[in-house]
Amino acid sequence: MKKWLPNWRIVSLFSVMALFLAGCGKPFLSTLQPVGEVADMQKSLILLSSAIMILVVVVVSIIFVYVVVKFRQRKGDKEIIPKQVEGSHKLEITWTVIPILLLLILAVPTVSYTFNLADVSEMDKEESDALVVNVTAHLYWWEFEYPEYGVVTSxxxxxxxxxxxxxNLEASQVKHSFWIPSAGGKMDTNTDNVNRFWLNFDSERVGQAENLFHGKCAELCGPSHALMDFKVKTMPREDFDQWIENMQGKEHAADTDLAQAGEEIFNQSCITCHAVGADAQADAGVAPNLTNFGDRTKIAGILDHSPANLEKWLKNPEEVKPANLMTNTYGNLNQEEVDALVEYLMSLKVDEE
Ligand code: HEC
Ligand SMILES: [Cu+2]
Structure with missing residues (x-):
């Protein structure tokens, strides 16, 4: 009997692994650390369905092992066939009723949450003051439009x-999927229809990630799919209104000579795709709107937001994000031009310091 007991080394290995895996969830990116109502509902469904599955696996395994051990052929008793239970009504009813009950336990909350999560009737009301964001997923970046306010950002x-x-979720070239793990999702963004859903961020809990959550593309869309990240900045309503006002009023003036030189280069080489300023919607959809580029937390969604990384991006975007749509669309920039562009782009800010 003794040799069946697990070795202490294995026990400690598994405990260390469990401890290690428990550290996997980051508060800005974990479905298991929900930040709002939608994420709460989704988490409870995950836990409920996992619990039911584990229960089934455990019970079936125990019965399996029991049967194998109990009815095995022992030494000496050859060709004895145990009593057959085929066609037993009692057993068949039991193993039909139990799964039905388990499915009901799973189905009732799932259906009710699904309807609740899909309830966007507020968007169709005439006099609604609900906040609507139009999301367009592009190769490999995200555009966010606030139609009530005439503001576009990315x-x-x-x-x-x-x-x-x-x-409102849409895509421009190919299918993507919009996912903010801590807040909810995912929901596909398609090219031929608009999907709608809602999310909610609880002010008591946004502190867990210092008001900055990560969003992801959750549908394989091309070579840079894994790099198609975005960030979510949460703030009280007053600060949000202030941000909208700043975005609307933005008349940017380059304040140093270098930034001015950068602006000139930008207006020659980059403005065909990128837009800056309050009326920037004109070119929306081709390239990220850069009105508040200086306030961004990342460059192109993934590089840390620093002048050195911006330089790296401008010199060779392909190296950072393979197959992105900026590569090779403007001539080679010399060092002076890059320096000027960096100075200009980093000065594009609307947030108050
Ligand atoms: C053909 C259109 C096009 C041209 C021309 C172009 N870009 Fe881009 N740019 C893009 C696209 C598309 C992206 C998004 C790439 C991605 O993330 O996949 C981008 C991304 C960027 C970003 C990162 C934006 C962010 O929000 O983090 C910066 C900065 C940038 N471009 C600057 C420039 C500058 C400066 C020029 C001119 C020298 C330029 N671009 C010329 C299409 C263009
Ligand atoms: Cu993708």
């Missing part, structure tokens, strides 16, 4: 806390 999504935020 890569960093700004949302107020403690209210439902409604999303």
């Amino acid at each position: 890569q960093d999504l700004y949302v107020p806390t403690d209210e439902n935020v409604y999303f």
Whole structure:
């Protein structure tokens, strides 16, 4: 009997692994650390379905092992066939009723949450003051439009806390999927229809990630799919209104000579795709709107936001994000031009310091 006991080394290995894996969830990127109502509902479904599955696996395994041990052929008793239970009504009813009950336990909350999560009736009301964001997924970046306010931004999504935020989701070239793990999702963004859903960020809990959550593309869309990240900045409603006002009023003036030189280069080589300023919607959809580029937390969604990384991006975007749509669309920039562009782009800010 003794040799069946697990070795202490194995026990400690598994305990260390469990401890290690327990550290996997990061508060800005974990479905298991929900930040709002939608994420709470989704987490409870994950836990419920996992519990049911584990229960089934454990019970079936125990019965399996029991049967194998109990009815095995022992030494000496050859060709004895145990009593057959085929056609037993009692057994057949039991193993039909139990799964039905388990499915009911799973189905009732799932259906009720599904309807609740799909309830976007607020968006169709005439006099609604619900906040709507139009999300367009592009290769390999995200565009966010606030249609009530005439504001467009990209890569960093700004949302107020403690209210439902409604999303219209679309894609421009190929299918992507919009996912903010801590807040909810995923929902596909398609090229031929608009999907709608809502999310909610609880002000009591946004502190867990210092008001900055990570968003992801969750549908394989091309070579840079894994790099198609975005950020979500959460803030109280007043700060959000202030941000909208700043975005609307933005008349940017380059304040140093270098930035001015950068602006000139930008207006020659980059403005065909990128837009800057309050009326920037004109060219929306081709390239990220850069009105508040200086406030971004990342460059192109993934590089840390620093002048050195911006230089790296401008010199060779392909190296950072393979197959992105900026590669090879403008001539080679010399060092002076890069320096000027970096100075100019980093000065594009609307947030108050
Ligand atoms: C053909 C259109 C096109 C041209 C021309 C172009 N870009 Fe881009 N740019 C893009 C696209 C598309 C992206 C998004 C790439 C991605 O993330 O996959 C991008 C991304 C960027 C980003 C990162 C934006 C962010 O929000 O993090 C910066 C900065 C940038 N471009 C600067 C420039 C500058 C400066 C020039 C001119 C020298 C330029 N671009 C010329 C299409 C263009
Ligand atoms: Cu993708």
